[in-house]
Amino acid sequence: xxxxxxxxxxxxxxxxxxxxxxxxxxxxxxxxxxxxxxxxxxxxxxxxxxxxxxxxxxxxxxxxxxxxxxxxxxxxxxxxxxxxxxxxxxxxxxxxxxxxxxxxxxxxxxxxxxxxxxxxxxxxxxxxxxxxxxxxxxxxxxxxxxxxxxxxxxxxxxxxxxxxxxxxxxxxxxxxxxxxxxxxxxxxxxxxxxxxxxxxxxxxxxxxxxxxxxxxxxxxxxxxxxxxxxxxxxxxxxxxxxxxxxxxxxxxxxxxxxxxxxxxxxxxxxx
Amino acid sequence: xxxxxxxxxxxxxxxxxxxxxxxxxxxxxxxxxxxxxxxxxxxxxxxxxxxxxxxxxxxxxxxxxxxxxxxxxxxxxxxxxxxxxxxxxxxxxxxxxxxxxxxxxxxxxxxxxxxxxxxxxxxxxxxxxxxxxxxxxxxxxxxxxxxxxxxxxxxxxxxxxxxxxxxxxxxxxxxxxxxxxxxxxxxxxxxxxxxxxxxxxxxxxxxxxxxxxxxxxxxxxxxxxxxxxxxxxxxxxxxxxxxxxxxxxxxxxxxxxxxxxxxxxxxxxxxxxxxxxxxxxxxxxxxxxxxxxxxxxxxxxxxxxxxxxxxxx
Numbered sequence: 255x256x257x258x259x260x261x262x263x264x265x266x267x268x269x270x271x272x273x274x275x276x277x278x279x280x281x282x283x284x285x286x287x288x289x290x291x292x293x294x295x296x297x298x299x300x301x302x303x304x305x306x307x308x309x310x311x312x313x314x315x316x317x318x319x320x321x322x323x324x325x326x327x328x329x330x331x332x333x334x335x336x337x338x339x340x341x342x343x344x345x346x347x348x349x350x351x352x353x354x355x356x357x358x359x360x361x362x363x364x365x366x367x368x369x370x371x372x373x374x375x376x377x378x379x380x381x382x383x384x385x386x387x388x389x390x391x392x393x394x395x396x397x398x399x400x401x402x403x404x405x406x407x408x409x410x411x412x413x414x415x416x417x418x419x420x421x422x423x424x425x426x427x428x429x430x431x432x433x434x435x436x437x438x439x440x441x442x443x444x445x446x447x448x449x450x451x452x453x454x455x456x457x458x459x460x461x462x463x464x465x466x467x468x469x470x471x472x473x474x475x476x477x478x479x480x481x482x483x484x485x486x487x488x489x490x491x492x493x494x495x496x497x498x499x500x501x502x503x504x505x506x507x508x509x510x511x512x513x514x515x516x517x518x519x520x521x522x523x524x525x
Numbered sequence: 526x527x528x529x530x531x532x533x534x535x536x537x538x539x540x541x542x543x544x545x546x547x548x549x550x551x552x553x554x555x556x557x558x559x560x561x562x563x564x565x566x567x568x569x570x571x572x573x574x575x576x577x578x579x580x581x582x583x584x585x586x587x588x589x590x591x592x593x594x595x596x597x598x599x600x601x602x603x604x605x606x607x608x609x610x611x612x613x614x615x616x617x618x619x620x621x622x623x624x625x626x627x628x629x630x631x632x633x634x635x636x637x638x639x640x641x642x643x644x645x646x647x648x649x650x651x652x653x654x655x656x657x658x659x660x661x662x663x664x665x666x667x668x669x670x671x672x673x674x675x676x677x678x679x680x681x682x683x684x685x686x687x688x689x690x691x692x693x694x695x696x697x698x699x700x701x702x703x704x705x706x707x708x709x710x711x712x713x714x715x716x717x718x719x720x721x722x723x724x725x726x727x728x729x730x731x732x733x734x735x736x737x738x739x740x741x742x743x744x745x746x747x748x749x750x751x752x753x754x755x756x757x758x759x760x761x762x763x764x765x766x767x768x769x770x771x772x773x774x775x776x777x778x779x780x781x782x783x784x785x786x787x788x789x790x791x792x793x794x795x796x797x798x799x800x801x802x803x804x805x806x807x808x809x810x811x812x813x814x815x816x817x818x819x820x821x822x823x824x825x826x827x828x829x830x831x832x833x834x835x836x837x838x
Contacts, residue, residue: 374776379810459667469798469799482669485673504665507665508662
């Protein structure tokens with residue numbers, strides 16, 4: 255097919271936003287302009303200014319520094335969730351898709367049943383059972399993200415199983431493990447990458463919703479969700495607080511969703 | 526066996542599994558509800574008496590069966606905290622959340638289908654890009670942040686809406702419904718963006734099919750082809766998607782109720798989770814799950830009514 259003249263604007267724009275946000279967050283993990291918890295009685299609820307890029311909150315704490323710290327927490331949680339979901343999901347999906355049979359049938363049914371329910375509701379139940387806190391949020395969401403990865407990976411492995419190059423590899427005596435992870439896995443890139451970016455967004459969103467509701471990360475450890483809930487009280491006196499926190503969240507999600515859209519367009523065009 | 530009957534059996538089995546899981550999940554919890562109710566200072570005898578009163582001294586499966594049979598007759602047990610029947614606590618809140626979710630769903634349909642058809646049928650590269658970009662941005666805004674923005678815009682800037690000034694339907698239906706308009710819109714907005722994107726993609730891919738060219742060559746106008754042939758096919762995947770939406774609206778209402786301080790099921794669920802009031806949590810989880818399963822069932826039926834090919838599979 256003839257290459258479309260339109261450049262993949264989504265991919266580059268999304269990549270740029272994600273890159274900038276990730277760099278800011280990485281810097282924020284080791285250095286922030288002010289201490290995120292330092293209160294300055296002389297500068298309470300200041301609107302954004304060169305000294306305080308996003309203004310200050312009701313205690314005179316620098317919102318930009320707090321947003322950096324909170325975004326770092328959200329980012330690390332999302333990375334943990336996606337890591338658990340992707341690693342376990344890929345393993346299950348690969349085995350199910352490649353070997354098939356009864357285990358495949360049962361696991362596929364179970365995955366279908368889990369994905370039929372909004373992961374947010376299930377996460378609420380798990381956290382209410384296991385208790386609040388960052389590690390439980392990561393675990394709950396991570397487990398719930400397994401089926402979505404297992405599903406896409408399973409499809410790819412089932413498709414590749416009987417392709418000629420895999421048959422040839424098998425005839426040459428290549429072991430199953432090597433076929434699974436060295437021959438097929440690299441070819442699932444085109445579905446795995448968009449799944450990763452979408453999963454990352456869902457993780458950010460779910461964590462933010464849970465922390466906003468006060469059942470995720472505890473207030474001592476600021477995350478974007480709990481800060482947003484806090485900022486709502488000061489919507490009248492310090493609207494920049496909510497806008498700064500929410501805007502950061504939107505930028506993070508937007509970057510990744512543009513990236514995934516771009517990746518999908520790219521694989522559609524080449525495939 | 527007919528398609529509907531098969532689906533109905535799956536539905537009942539799923540509901541049974543879900544209710545069993547919801548019940549068992551709350552049996553493995555570390556901690557003891559009697560400690561929460563009586564405090565750590567209570568004597569062993571007082572605790573044993575309370576356990577017997579709450580029925581916690583019997584095996585889990587026996588309690589599950591009792592709970593299930595009484596649940597089906599409308600008796601959902603008693604709240605640990607309020608010492609009131611759960612059904613009484615839930616009644617009004619279910620109506621509030623139900624109306625909110627229904628309103629939001631209607632907004633989603635009313636906005637997304639015309640917009641999606643418009644975006645899919647107008648041929649203009651500039652509009653294409655604008656729609657795609659707008660879609661991406663709107664989809665990236667979490668519903669509860671939309672809610673906060675709406676509170677700020679209508680509450681603080683325009684002063685036409687007072688967040689927290691909720692009136693229940695038992696007092697005034699008009700005030701109740703008008704308070705719910707903005708929360709329902711906040712929930713609908715990201716869904717509208719997703720549905721528009723989906724419908725637009727669906728229409729564009731259908732327009733590339735051979736039957737469209739055939740119909741056009743018979744002299745039908747673009748609009749007639751769209752209305753009589755393309756839309757029938759393009760709306761099919763949207764039905765499934767809207768069913769998923771209907772299920773997810775229920776869960777996003779949990780968050781939106783918090784943003785707009787609406788005393789619905791979501792807020793009751795959250796306070797019950799914090800207070801470890803498990804009979805209430807159980808009842809709400811099972812009701813929400815039943816709702817989701819039922820919506821998927823209806824979607825399956827609609828889908829096969831709209832597309833008879835499904836029945837053959």
